[in-house]
Amino acid sequence: MNRRHFNQLLGMGTAGLVLPSLPSLGRSVAPEALLEPGLDVALKKRLADAALNAAKSKGATYADVRIGRYLNQFVITREDKVQNIVNTESYGVGVRVIANGCWGFAAAADAKNEADMARAAEQAVAIAKANARLLKEPVQLAPQPGYGEVSWKAPIQKNAFEVPVKEKVDLLLGVNAAAMKNGANYVNSVLFMVNEQKYIATTDGTYADQDIHRIWPIFNVTCIDAKSGKFETRNALSAPVGMGYEYLQTNPADKVTGITTRYNKGYDMLEDVTAAAQQARQKLTAKSVEAGKYDLVLDPSHLWLTIHESVGHPLELDRVLGYEANFAGTSFATLDKWQSKNFQYGSKMVNFVADKQQVGSLGAVGYDDEGVKTKKWDLVRDGVLVNYQAIRDQAAIIGEKESHGCCYADSWGTVQFQRMPNVSLEAGKTPLSVQDMIKDVKKGIYIIGDGSFSIDQQRYNFQFGGQLYYEIKDGQIAGMLKDVAYQSNTQEFWNSCAAICDQRDYRLGGSFFDGKGQPSQSSAVSHGSATTRFNGVNVINTARKI
């Protein structure tokens, strides 16, 4: 499932969409089936060994097997109607091998016995051998110890699939009613829940069993001015997170109050939609921005996407090397810039860390999809580019002795490759609140929530919009703006970073649908930051007449 399909599902797109027809989601099942246990871990090991042994006997020098059970639940509503409740399950295996120095991959749906496993492994070896003639040099893997039989579970408090569908429907219909009561003309809301039960076995001797949970409550409110025919929308300020249903049980400590309430580890959907309906109405009469240079104060609910596009993507080593040249693109952050040890990616206060272990994040796992234990490492330290994101067959290229553990496939049926870990901006070291940051700004715009986004194929030039824009005049918030988008260049932008609020304001945003690869695969990833100030950024006015 990709971003466009999801937008259609949410009613933000146009063409209708029948969910069960999306093959990537698997078959539809009863809600109770989402709670049934998957295969026993001893059986998974037996199946995995069958594939690993078959691969080796056919001449593979390396093999890994992923046995995956992927569960999804969607509850989809608009206004006073439940539009759809969908439960899906997809089970299968993917076998990846190196033979004659070349990768080969084959997948099998519903593989349940040793013979199915061996067949998939043999097919993967045959594909590797067929393609070896198009190779320039053999694949080289960073050394990797086997961990034996290990397991990892996301530290959730409440499995969302255990919550009755009726409770979820009641929540969303309540949210919709609140939106309508507060002036919305239309509202769509969705609860999207994911459980990945993944098993990875490698010829290095790792057998890792993992249980991963994600949840994303989202809505879209539309307000229309009948007289002028103008309409405005406001999306939820929630974040997709690597948590259970506890994300929807808020407590006051998770709320960030201010011009509008934002949320940390717990999300109050009812409160947010009430504000959203009023703000979408307010946007209809907001002042249209005057184009020019502004100091920007960016909330974490907005800044995550700018980090994702302008830092997360350019530091993916496969892009830097040219493996994504035909689709996602390459990168301005070339190896010579990294080798110089003085490429100033951002101002001195800018520190970006990659982290596959961050609790509550979308990217957190114990082991990646080639059996490497996950970790945390620096990408940019004191503003200087210091590292990339690399997996086993890339580590040697940047002089690393081991993989960074960020290999991922979005299904048992797709081949794993380098995907973005959680990439976050460290909070400021000296105490600074949002209020104090705004007090210092003479002519600025405070942006909350993510909106339109676009960046070039080497990640220089970008343009971003948001959900809410507030004008800052002489240290005070002067009112709401609309038609705002800012354009900048990655290096220029991060070097204009002038202040970062402290850890108290640090929050995660993220995406369920980071797309890369051909055929395209989706990955879920989080990005944390505290509210951050950028000086002198170019803002354009996006209002047009048709």
Next chain:
Amino acid sequence: MATILTEAEAKALLTKVLSYSKADECEVNLSGDIRGNIRYARNAVSTSGSRANQNLVVQSAFGKKVGTATIDEFDDASLEKVVRRAEELARLAPENPEWVGILGPQTYLKSNGYFESTAKLTAEDRAEAVAKSLELTRTQNLTAAGFLEDVNGYQAMMNSKGLFAYYPSTNINFSLTVRTDDGKGSGYVAKGFSDASKLDTAAATRIAAQKAAASASAQALEPGKYTVILEPTAGAVLMEQLFFSMDARSADEGRSFLSKPGGKTKLGEKIVDPRVTIYSDPTNPELPASPWAGDGQPQQRINWIEKGIVKNMAYSRYWAQKQGKKPVPFPNNVMMAGGTASLEDMIKSTQRGILVTKLWYIREVDPQTLLYTGLTRDGTFYIENGKIKHAVKNFRFNESPVIMLNNLETLGRPERVVSTESDGNYLIPPMKIREFTFSSLSDAV
């Protein structure tokens, strides 16, 4: 059982599924496809794969209570189980006020979208197609990254009112980015065909290689409003945003570029240049498509925009009934009529302008005006006095296809293109547009 069923096999299977139904109404959609792909980068193959999918969707209704269940195993016990499951879900479901029931038997246009040449492709054929491309780039100081993917599939449906439909189809998409080894030039090509024998990967590679070499010494031009010539691959990604937005319900609800104040719509109004006609036709031999929609409605030849006027919007059966209109399904293909000019003619007649060969990272900025942003990529050229003078650095644009089609200068001959955003195939002409808005420069190659 084979993944790809013949019409007779599909009919027999669907008849069996319906024989288990005890619901007031039951409709079954069946599909199967086999996809193969090969990917290459840095002048060498990187990954390849093949995957077979089959799916059966049963929709059962008791009154307005509807349940849907799906399955990918087709033995008798599984088939009966999936029907029972759909009925069980229907009984538990709340009434769906938008349920309008199933259709009776329909008559469909004839359309041939299935080609044996595509259906019989093997992993060796794909490797050979890529080898032909690599031979050219490896010997010319150029680096290739490409992707080839083919699909052989079918869709079928049957319901308890006697409707039956079947459509087999094939498709192959090939895309390639060629970069100069110094990283200063980049060129792109994408080709889509129903009939794989039409794909010549060597000829396509020569196009991308030529663009890569020609774009290697790009100069910066000031952003601003320029006359542009959009090659069909560039035009497609903006035009499809308009195609995706022809929904009547959003327009009636007041939240579309087709909405007007007071709950009215722009249906029947001129919104773009009178030379613009956008239509669908499942029987078009260049871009054949299934002659029926997923709910069994026939797909006809239909004009969405005719001579600049909004002629039709897509009405779901529910929305049509509510509004007292005829239902119009979302189409399975879209084309834009063109003129007679060749791309060369269009360049010759341009005093000062920009040739845009590809647009990238297209995102909506304002749904009210259909304003989109994105960038030029993989070959952008300055035209002066009827000739291409030199390559230019890439631009970011902020433009609406509606504004763009009001600033139309010339239309060329339509050709089949693949969208670099959605992978959708369209027939799109090259377009010359005045006052296209470039808002900033990009250093990206």
